[in-house]
Amino acid sequence: MMRYKHASRLRPREGSLFTCVAMSTLSLLAAALPVLGAEKPTPPPRTGPVVVVDPIEAVQDALQDALEAKDRDSVAMKLDTAIAKTGNDPAAFVPQVLLFAARRMEAVGNVAVGAAPGGKPAQPDQAAVRRIDEDERARIKAFVGVSLSRLAASKDALVSSLAPQLDNREDTIRSMARELLIGYEDRSASRASDFSAYRAVIEEETRVGREPRTSLALLMYESDPGLALQTMTRACQLRDPAEIKPILWSEHVVAELFWKRRFGFVARDAVEASAVRALDDLSRHPRWWVRLYVAELICQNAELAERSVVDRLKSDDDARVRMPFMVARGS
Incomplete structure (x- = not known):
């Protein structure tokens, strides 16, 4: 090196x-x-x-x-x-x-380590x-x-320049790129993350016929699975309302459960059958980035994880969908 x-x-x-x-x-x-x-x-x-x-x-x-x-x-x-x-x-x-x-x-x-008495190297003060x-x-x-x-x-230019470094061969560079990108999301307790720059990067990749960068997609979904799914739906240039609406509606059903939890309309660990059904439906979707939403969300919210859905996603043919179960979770 x-x-x-x-x-x-x-x-x-x-x-x-x-x-x-x-x-x-x-x-x-x-x-x-x-x-x-x-x-x-x-x-x-x-x-x-x-x-x-x-x-x-x-x-x-x-x-x-x-x-x-x-x-x-x-x-x-x-x-x-x-x-x-x-x-x-x-x-x-x-x-x-x-x-x-x-x-x-x-x-x-x-x-630099100096010499101790007797000519032996001195031990540094840890x-x-x-x-x-x-x-x-x-x-x-x-x-x-x-x-x-x-x-x-x-911001778009900086994010576009940082995104490839998520796959740099050096640990330190990958870590810095990740930290900077998370900072550009401008997330806080009172407002959602801003994925507009990510969307611009993915739209450009889609325009030239490339798959979205896996490392960037994983970062988005880890940060905010619902917003990531919405961003991918728009950035990947889906045109057919018959395909778009079921994705957005299912995400809305799950998001509504989290909204109810946040504002005290249900218990903080409440599970609703409609949300579980929505996740089950999306876990069968043909697009990998839709199934990735379910994988990341249930990794973050185990109470919503139906065993059949977990098993299906852990054995998914697409390695990107399996990634949330393997990255930083030890499973």
Whole structure:
């Protein structure tokens, strides 16, 4: 595996804007972007052809200079240089930023060990190593947010550039892409996720005759199965009302049960026969992404899982439908 040549520079240059004491400033710079967590997340599995990002060394060098810059103006100038070297193309710049961040994170924890008395290597302070790990990851992820913000690309363009990285060969890049995409969903307790950018990506794939990216579909369904089903119904360009209406009606029946639960019209674990029937009907649908809705929903809501439906979906001919039972659930 190629090693980024600056990966050994674990510490920022003295006075660099991207130090832990500057995090409040960075949060303002990246306010319009999703926040990457400082912790090291579990990477999502690859579900499609492996994606490899080849480094553009001139871009990587410019990003390194931006990371070490001492003030906002210098950061902006260095990032503009990096962006220009990709032709101001989000599809080229975004993967380079993720690759740069991944290479930096490879160096996290590689603390130089001095010599103990007697010439033996000193044992590092594990608590100190953990602090360096957390601080450095936070610093790098803040830099990713600022870099994407400086690109000034549309949300659709950024999501389109991030989606292929869900299948990157590197765990760190897949994890960052996933976190950023979830952030762009703009989900909250008071409003539904926004899948409009996902819809644009899938519509384009459908237009050119490609199947929707499996990793992106799985992310959508995991986030909000009902909204994902609605999005796929529209993005896949279904035209026949006789096919569209049963899908949307069945999803509505299930969604109504969750609405009743949320507002206290029924118990929080109530099960209605109409919802169970709707899921059974959709589990037999010929389109894989309709059956995937049922698979993901019953994985998230076991009380709605009829044994016959579970068995049918676990043995589905399409691996994409079986995926919710296998990914991060240990079954």
